[in-house]
Amino acid sequence: MKRRRVTTSVDRKRLALFLAVLGIIFFFPLPSHAYAGPGAGFAVLSSFWTLFVALLYSIYAFFVWPFRQLFRVLRKRKAYGNAQIKRGVILGFDGMDPELTERFIAEGRLPNLAKLRDHGTFRKLRTTYPAISPVAWSTFMTGVNPGKHNIYDFLARDLSNYLPYLSSAEIKGPKRSFKIGKYTVPLGGPRIKGMRRGTPFWHWLGEAGIFCSVIRVPVTFPPEKFPGVLLSGMCVPDLKGSQGTFCLCTTRASGDKFREGGVRVPVERNGSASHSYVPGPEDPLLPGSGDELRASFEIRPDKTGTQARFTVESQNFTLKVGEYSEWIPVKFKAGAGFNAHGICRFYLKELSPEVEVYVTPVNIDPGRPDLPISHPVTYSIYLAKLFGPYATLGLAEDTWALNEHVLDDDAFLAQCYANHDDRERMLFDALEKTQQGLCACVFDTTDRVQHMFWRYLDEDHPAARDVPHAQHPQVIQALYARMDELVGRVMKQIDDKTLLMVVSDHGFKSFARCVNLNAWLHQNGYLALKAGKTESGDWFEDVDWARTRAYTMGLNGLYLNIKGREREGIIEAGADADALKNELRHKLDGLVDSASGRIGITGVFDCDAVYAGPYVDNAPDLIVGYGDGFRASWDSVMGKVTSLIFEDNLKAWSGDHCIDPRLVPGVLFCNRKIAEEKPGIVDVAPTILKLFGLALPGHLDGKPWTVAQGTIVGP
Amino acid sequence: MGSLGVNLPALIVVGISLVIGLLMVVLFRYTSDQDAIRIAKDHLKAHLLALRLFQDQIPVVIRSYGRIVLATGRYLRLAFMPLLVVIVPLTFLIVQIDRYLGSFPIKAGESFLVSARVTDAAAFNDASLQLPDGLVATAPAVHVPAENEVVWRVMAAREGDYVVNVQASAQSFAKRVVVGSGLPRLSPERLRGKFWERLFYSAEPALPENNLVEAIEVQYPARDIAFASFQWNWIWLFFLLSLAAGFLFKSILGIEI
Numbered sequence: 027m028k029r030r031r032v033t034t035s036v037d038r039k040r041l042a043l044f045l046a047v048l049g050i051i052f053f054f055p056l057p058s059h060a061y062a063g064p065g066a067g068f069a070v071l072s073s074f075w076t077l078f079v080a081l082l083y084s085i086y087a088f089f090v091w092p093f094r095q096l097f098r099v100l101r102k103r104k105a106y107g108n109a110q111i112k113r114g115v116i117l118g119f120d121g122m123d124p125e126l127t128e129r130f131i132a133e134g135r136l137p138n139l140a141k142l143r144d145h146g147t148f149r150k151l152r153t154t155y156p157a158i159s160p161v162a163w164s165t166f167m168t169g170v171n172p173g174k175h176n177i178y179d180f181l182a183r184d185l186s187n188y189l190p191y192l193s194s195a196e197i198k199g200p201k202r203s204f205k206i207g208k209y210t211v212p213l214g215g216p217r218i219k220g221m222r223r224g225t226p227f228w229h230w231l232g233e234a235g236i237f238c239s240v241i242r243v244p245v246t247f248p249p250e251k252f253p254g255v256l257l258s259g260m261c262v263p264d265l266k267g268s269q270g271t272f273c274l275c276t277t278r279a280s281g282d283k284f285r286e287g288g289v290r291v292p293v294e295r296n297g298s299a300s301h302s303y304v305p306g307p308e309d310p311l312l313p314g315s316g317d318e319l320r321a322s323f324e325i326r327p328d329k330t331g332t333q334a335r336f337t338v339e340s341q342n343f344t345l346k347v348g349e350y351s352e353w354i355p356v357k358f359k360a361g362a363g364f365n366a367h368g369i370c371r372f373y374l375k376e377l378s379p380e381v382e383v384y385v386t387p388v389n390i391d392p393g394r395p396d397l398p399i400s401h402p403v404t405y406s407i408y409l410a411k412l413f414g415p416y417a418t419l420g421l422a423e424d425t426w427a428l429n430e431h432v433l434d435d436d437a438f439l440a441q442c443y444a445n446h447d448d449r450e451r452m453l454f455d456a457l458e459k460t461q462q463g464l465c466a467c468v469f470d471t472t473d474r475v476q477h478m479f480w481r482y483l484d485e486d487h488p489a490a491r492d493v494p495h496a497q498h499p500q501v502i503q504a505l506y507a508r509m510d511e512l513v514g515r516v517m518k519q520i521d522d523k524t525l526l527m528v529v530s531d532h533g534f535k536s537f538a539r540c541v542n543l544n545a546w547l548h549q550n551g552y553l554a555l556k557a558g559k560t561e562s563g564d565w566f567e568d569v570d571w572a573r574t575r576a577y578t579m580g581l582n583g584l585y586l587n588i589k590g591r592e593r594e595g596i597i598e599a600g601a602d603a604d605a606l607k608n609e610l611r612h613k614l615d616g617l618v619d620s621a622s623g624r625i626g627i628t629g630v631f632d633c634d635a636v637y638a639g640p641y642v643d644n645a646p647d648l649i650v651g652y653g654d655g656f657r658a659s660w661d662s663v664m665g666k667v668t669s670l671i672f673e674d675n676l677k678a679w680s681g682d683h684c685i686d687p688r689l690v691p692g693v694l695f696c697n698r699k700i701a702e703e704k705p706g707i708v709d710v711a712p713t714i715l716k717l718f719g720l721a722l723p724g725h726l727d728g729k730p731w732t733v734a735q736g737t738i739v740g741p
Numbered sequence: 742m743g744s745l746g747v748n749l750p751a752l753i754v755v756g757i758s759l760v761i762g763l764l765m766v767v768l769f770r771y772t773s774d775q776d777a778i779r780i781a782k783d784h785l786k787a788h789l790l791a792l793r794l795f796q797d798q799i800p801v802v803i804r805s806y807g808r809i810v811l812a813t814g815r816y817l818r819l820a821f822m823p824l825l826v827v828i829v830p831l832t833f834l835i836v837q838i839d840r841y842l843g844s845f846p847i848k849a850g851e852s853f854l855v856s857a858r859v860t861d862a863a864a865f866n867d868a869s870l871q872l873p874d875g876l877v878a879t880a881p882a883v884h885v886p887a888e889n890e891v892v893w894r895v896m897a898a899r900e901g902d903y904v905v906n907v908q909a910s911a912q913s914f915a916k917r918v919v920v921g922s923g924l925p926r927l928s929p930e931r932l933r934g935k936f937w938e939r940l941f942y943s944a945e946p947a948l949p950e951n952n953l954v955e956a957i958e959v960q961y962p963a964r965d966i967a968f969a970s971f972q973w974n975w976i977w978l979f980f981l982l983s984l985a986a987g988f989l990f991k992s993i994l995g996i997e998i
Contacts, residue, residue, distance in 0.1 A: 090796075091796075091797065091799055094797060237795075237797060237798065255794055255795075340995055402794065404790050404793065404794060405794060407786075407790065408787050408790040408791060408794055409787075410783075411783040411784065411786045411787035411790065412783070412784065412787035414783075458801075459791070459794075459795050459798065459801050460798075461798065461800060461801075462798070
């Protein structure tokens with residue numbers, strides 16, 4: 027399915043004919059051959075222009091290179107002068123769990139990681155508080171605690187209204203616009219503001235003249251300028267501005283809305299064809315109206331009823347039932363020349379008796395990005411030209427669609443591994459392009475697949491009770507083997523002057539039981555509902571703030587309703603707040619799930635104790651560490667108060683890591699010996715800086731590890 | 742003449758260019774592997790971008806340059822394949838158009854050269870030119886032994902469609918001469934044998950085999966076409982305009998070229 031190979035299928039006869047005619051033209055020239063017309067004109071002009079530009083640029087690069095080196099030396103940026111390594115390669119396997127890894131190594135499934143463990147280093151890697159990807163990867167790249175990089179969760183809360191917003195980036199409309207009647211004509215593009223603070227270590231390396239290729243490290247949107255190349259990862263929005271909104275186009279009538287992450291769109295039958303549309307972003311000419319742009323498409327089933335021909339704008343493709351399309355470009359036309367460009371994949375679910383098509387969230391087109399998703403902007407275009415379109419959405423694997431039973435296990439896995447294959451291609455290209463310097467690439471597949479398939483790893487997960495344990499597919503085992511095989515291929519690409527690190531931001535545990543902390547707060551008198559209410563809607567609808575002392579939203583943060591901070595705060599900052607925090611910690615720590623008899627919360631951490639830095643005021647007041655098998659309930663995350671505190675998790679999303687950080691350390695593998703017994707993810711940045719011979723900035727919280735000289739595990 | 746300096750020949754060239762530009766891209770669409778061309782072009786662009794993105798890495802720059810050459814070769818191969826399909830009819834079409842737009846007819850009152858190429862130098866002395874009423878020789882024949890040619894200077898007294906005869910070894914060989922204006926069909930040469938050469942250069946029947954005269958040529962003045970304040974050879978104008986039309990239509994029709 028993925029990218030088309032040109033060179034392998036050379037038609038020898040056509041080539042011979044081509045060469046023969048070319049020979050006749052060259053060796054028996056007639057003036058008429060100059061009359062080749064536009065075809066030859068295009069070919070000759072395009073190719074020679076390309077060659078000419080390339081040649082000019084090569085000459086320029088060749089002659090300018092010594093001067094650039096000299097310039098660096100003059101600016102005292104002598105790259106590699108004190109470096110212990112020529113190249114650093116960091117493979118980020120989001121969520122790779124050390125206990126599972128050890129288990130699979132023991133089972134002989136991971137020979138390459140076993141080699142790294144036996145001859146290099148394998149450690150559990152201390153994660154952040156909380157153990158959430160954006161938090162941990164921000165600490166990974168900046169070498170500081172969240173109090174200095176300002177990322178505490180996917181979501182942060184707006185103090186003026188208790189509503190959530192994305193913690194990593196803020197996207198606003200254009201700065202200037204003018205109105206013509208009911209239309210607002212934007213002048214300029216949207217404004218994007220990164221909320222993560224701190225300086226990623228590749229900025230220091232780049233400034234020192236050490237080239238870095240950084241691919242899909244989370245919380246790198248919007249991409250920041252630095253001397254290197256970077257493709258943004260987790261937190262890149264889709265074209266609608268959301269973190270991923272899939273679309274189910276269906277002829278089935280249903281008033282149900284998806285809980286999160288998707289919309290239902292009607293398919294209208296019209297004779298032998300059916301018509302539907304892909305919902306796009308809000309009309310930029312009518313901001314605030316809620317009017318969305320749409321890209322319509324047609325489905326025309328064939329006579330067998332097993333496949334259908336799709337027409338999306340001028341593009342045609344055929345899909346069998348249960349098959350994905352490639353990435354299809356879609357253009358949303360707003361009029362007056364305003365268009366939004368995206369890409370999406372179509373998955374034909376059903377043709378008879380009903381017609382159902384799943385459409386992925388509309389990703390920003392990397393070959394024509396409407397928002398910057400790389401630095402420089404041309405890097406995403408370069409990758410798109412080289413490998414074809416690829417997923418750009420931060421959370422590209424559509425976990426919501428599987429949760430909502432829109433996709434089945436196989437369709438979800440196919441989507442995951444298609445993205446994974448793209449990522450591998452990018453990694454190996456970056457390795458080839460970065461013979462000196464740093465290459466860091468994060469793979470999300472490990473995280474998404476474990477989230478969605480942990481139910482098959484547990485003996486008795488509530489979400490897989492209908493499948494006998496003996497019949498559970500070995501999805502996670504296959505995932506780890508695949509990652510190990512990737513490590514093996516990378517090891518073959520590197521030399522003995524290259525440091526290879528495999529890191530994960532956190533581990534994984536089962537998510538079998540949900541804890542609605544808002545329900546607990548309500549039942550224990552800390553959160554009040556308006557008179558007559560026993561439950562609330564999403565985002566604290568019907569919460570009586572004037573009588574609420576504490577609340578929770580997001581995955582691990584617990585907030586006090588502080589006077590002068592929150593809009594309707596009632597707790598005095600200082601002694602009262604401290605007392606309330608201690609009281610909550612005392613009551614919540616060790617909270618038992620009476621149904622299972624297990625401890626639902628194994629630790630509650632005071633943020634004043636675990637964070638330090640200029641952005642501590644934005645942190646939650648307490649971090650709740652759930653026990654193994656537990657996590658914040660789906661409702662609690664969305665600020666909803668229910669009557670049940672504990673309940674089974676029946677969703678496919680069955681594994682998680684947003685629990686007590688002490689229970690979910692990540693992994694650290696290295697092809698050199700590392701002396702530290704208890705390394706932390708916060709130490710990665712200073713260690714890399716030290717290995718490249720750079721002085722460590724004073725504000726870093728991490729400590730560099732003692733890394734043995736010389737590669738111990740070679741290719 | 743219009744405000745842009747356009748005249749009838751220019752209008753004809755513009756029209757032909759538009760039509761052929763459109764036909765070419767449509768033919769290109771159906772005779773080429775569009776996916777392969779798109780990929781080849783994308784790879785070219787990617788390697789060009791690599792030069793900029795990784796400019797400090799000289800090995801990468803050198804490798805990228807090599808890949809650009811390879812990708813260019815691949816692209817050329819893909820682009821020329823469909824060209825092979827259309828080059829034959831297009832060439833014949835253009836040759837025919839050249840009969841009308843390539844040269845001016847002789848103007849009345851102007852002199853011009855008629856030359857005959859012979860196979861044997863001894864035939865020089867025998868060769869003579871017989872002119873019809875309306876054409877007069879203005880100078881004696883000039884022999885060019887190095888080229889085996891005999892050249893006559895002739896003046897056209899008035900407009901008309903004439904036949905001149907070259908006599909050699911008691912044989913007579915006719916050649917058409919057009920004196921006048923407008924866009925008549927012109928044949929600068931009459932040739933013996935040489936099928937391909939006749940196809941491209943002559944619009945008259947072949948000269949008889951086994952005789953002394955190989956070719957008879959009338960030197961019509963080359964036609965320049967006024968267009969956009971410049972004087973153009975029609976082929977160049979056609980080349981540029983059909984190229985522009987092709988780019989226009991390929992964008993409109995979404996065709997990869």
